[in-house]
Amino acid sequence: MKKNIKIKWGIVGLGHIAEQFASELQLVESAELFAVASRSLDKARDFANRFQCPNAYGSYDELFQDENIDILYIATPHDSHAELTIKALQSNKHVLCEKPIALHYQDALQMIKTSKQFNKFFMEAFWTRFNPSVREALLHVQNGLIGDVKYLNADFAFAVENLEGNRMTDIKLGGGSLMDVGVYPLFLAYLMLGIPKEIVAKSNFHSTGADLQTSIILQYETAQAILHSSFLSSSNLKATISATQGRINLNSPWYMTESYTLIQDDHKEKFKRPTLGKGYTYEIEECHTCIRANRIESELWSHQNSLDLITIVDEVRKQIGLVYS
Numbered sequence: 001m002k003k004n005i006k007i008k009w010g011i012v013g014l015g016h017i018a019e020q021f022a023s024e025l026q027l028v029e030s031a032e033l034f035a036v037a038s039r040s041l042d043k044a045r046d047f048a049n050r051f052q053c054p055n056a057y058g059s060y061d062e063l064f065q066d067e068n069i070d071i072l073y074i075a076t077p078h079d080s081h082a083e084l085t086i087k088a089l090q091s092n093k094h095v096l097c098e099k100p101i102a103l104h105y106q107d108a109l110q111m112i113k114t115s116k117q118f119n120k121f122f123m124e125a126f127w128t129r130f131n132p133s134v135r136e137a138l139l140h141v142q143n144g145l146i147g148d149v150k151y152l153n154a155d156f157a158f159a160v161e162n163l164e165g166n167r168m169t170d171i172k173l174g175g176g177s178l179m180d181v182g183v184y185p186l187f188l189a190y191l192m193l194g195i196p197k198e199i200v201a202k203s204n205f206h207s208t209g210a211d212l213q214t215s216i217i218l219q220y221e222t223a224q225a226i227l228h229s230s231f232l233s234s235s236n237l238k239a240t241i242s243a244t245q246g247r248i249n250l251n252s253p254w255y256m257t258e259s260y261t262l263i264q265d266d267h268k269e270k271f272k273r274p275t276l277g278k279g280y281t282y283e284i285e286e287c288h289t290c291i292r293a294n295r296i297e298s299e300l301w302s303h304q305n306s307l308d309l310i311t312i313v314d315e316v317r318k319q320i321g322l323v324y325s
Contacts, residue, residue, distance in 0.1 A: 007288050008034035010069040010093075012060050012084055013076035014047045017098060021073055022051040024280035030288050037063035060084060064091040071121070071287060074098055077167060078174025079324070082107035085122065089114045094121040096287055100183050100313065101306045103174050103324045108310045112303045121296050123287065124306040126187055130282035132273040133260045134191075137241065137248045141192055146264065147245030150223045152192055154185035154239035156255060157213070157230035168231060169210040176210035176322060178203070182229030183313060184255045185239070189218050189225035190309055192241055196220050199312070203320040204232075211322055218312075 009031055011018050018036075025031045033053045038044040041058030048056035057063045063072070064087055071094035074084050082102040088095045095115070101124040102108040115122035128134055141149055157177075160168060169175045176182075189196070196218035203211040213230035228235065239254035240247055246264035250257050256279050259272045276282070290298055297303045317323070 006030055006032040007291060008032050008068055008070045010035040010037065010063050010066065010072045012037050012063060012072055012074050012088070013080075014038045014043055015075060018047070018073070018075040020278065021075060021280055022047070022053075024277045025284060026051070027277045027281050028284050028288075031284055034069060035063055035066050060087075064088055064093065069093055071096060071291065073125070077170075078103055078179055079172065082111055085111045086114045089118050089120050089122060092118065092120065094287070094291055096123055096125050096283070098125045100124070100174075100179050101310055103179070105307070105310050105314050108307060112307070115296050115303070119296060121287065121290050122303070123283075123290070123298050123301060125283060126301050126306075127280050127283045128184060128187065128255045129191070129301045130286055131255075131257065131279050132275065132282070133250060133257045133271070134188075136271070136273065137250060137260055138191060140248060140262070141241065141243070145245075146241070146243035146247060146262075148222070149192055149241055149243045151242040152189050152223070152225040152240070153227075153242075154188045154225075154250075154254065155228040155230075155235040156181040156184045156237065157228060157233060157235035159233050160231040163206060163212070163231060169206045169208050169212070171209045171324065174324060175208065176206075176212075176214075177229040177231050178211050178214045178313070178316060178320070178322060180229075180231075182211075182214050182216070182227070182316075183309070185225075185227035185229065186216070186218075186312055186316070187309060188239055188250075188254075189227060190305075190312060193218070193220050193223055193225060195308055195312065196225070199315050199319060201316045201319040203322065209323065211320060214316070214320060216316055 035055035037057040044056035074097040198219035218225040237253040239250040
């Protein structure tokens with residue numbers, strides 16, 4: 001694919017996250033929102049009009065069959081990620097699937113197998129991985145700037161006003177704080193420290209069976225991570241990476257931060273790294289880079305990275321007793 005040709009995107013599922021993503025697509029010169037799909041044609045047409053998109057479909061299958069589309073963004077609830085991603089890949093489309101990649105490891109494995117079978121790019125949409133501050137913090141850790149990491153602390157919590165009849169607590173849709181926002185702190189711990197030796201986790205639950213708050217300890221050979229997610233109360237939304245020769249604070253909200261603070265002895269310095277839009281733009285550009293290079297996965301957030309993370313998530317679910325059909 002030539003560099004001067006825009007990459008045509010389609011969006012599957014038109015909720016709040018899709019609206020944010022569509023807005024960010026407009027900030028990327030090499031991207032074009034070409035078609036959107038919902039189970040409601042009226043909703044699809046309204047969405048398309050608001051984002052100057054030329055095509056709207058009242059079914060996902062119609063979008064999958066549009067031969068003009070290069071890549072699809074799957075923005076539906078968690079329970080449908082695997083099924084729709086596999087269908088999209090089988091329809092000869094590249095795919096960016098919203099996190100979490102799936103509800104079960106075996107589903108994630110099948111998604112990746114399908115990507116390889118059809119030779120199409122596939123990535124889990126962990127946009128925080130491409131945030132400039134997070135990337136720089138990781139480089140500092142890898143280069144030993146702050147010594148050996150011994151402790152990581154991160155949370156993602158906010159108060160949900162009405163939990164009844166809410167997507168976030170609908171167990172059939174993959175609801176719960178762990179899968180919705182808890183995967184972010186787990187992602188950061190995995191990025192900085194890798195796969196833990198041991199996991200201890202506890203949760204409080206909604207009557208539907210979805211977890212309302214979850215606290216996690218990850219035990220490593222010589223380090224620990226303490227993580228938290230919740231729909232019951234808000235948090236500082238800061239993350240700290242503490243090491244033998246200093247620490248890094250990812251400033252609030254850390255998962256989409258525009259700055260970080262480096263502390264070494266008595267010296268403290270804040271580094272501002274403003275993002276283009278909210279930051280979805282960077283994962284969009286990574287998709288474009290990989291597609292133009294004929295790669296089926298990203299080197300920054302690979303298929304194996306997604307499998308490692310869902311392995312950790314599955315163990316947390318086992319620990320807390322969170323069950324999806």
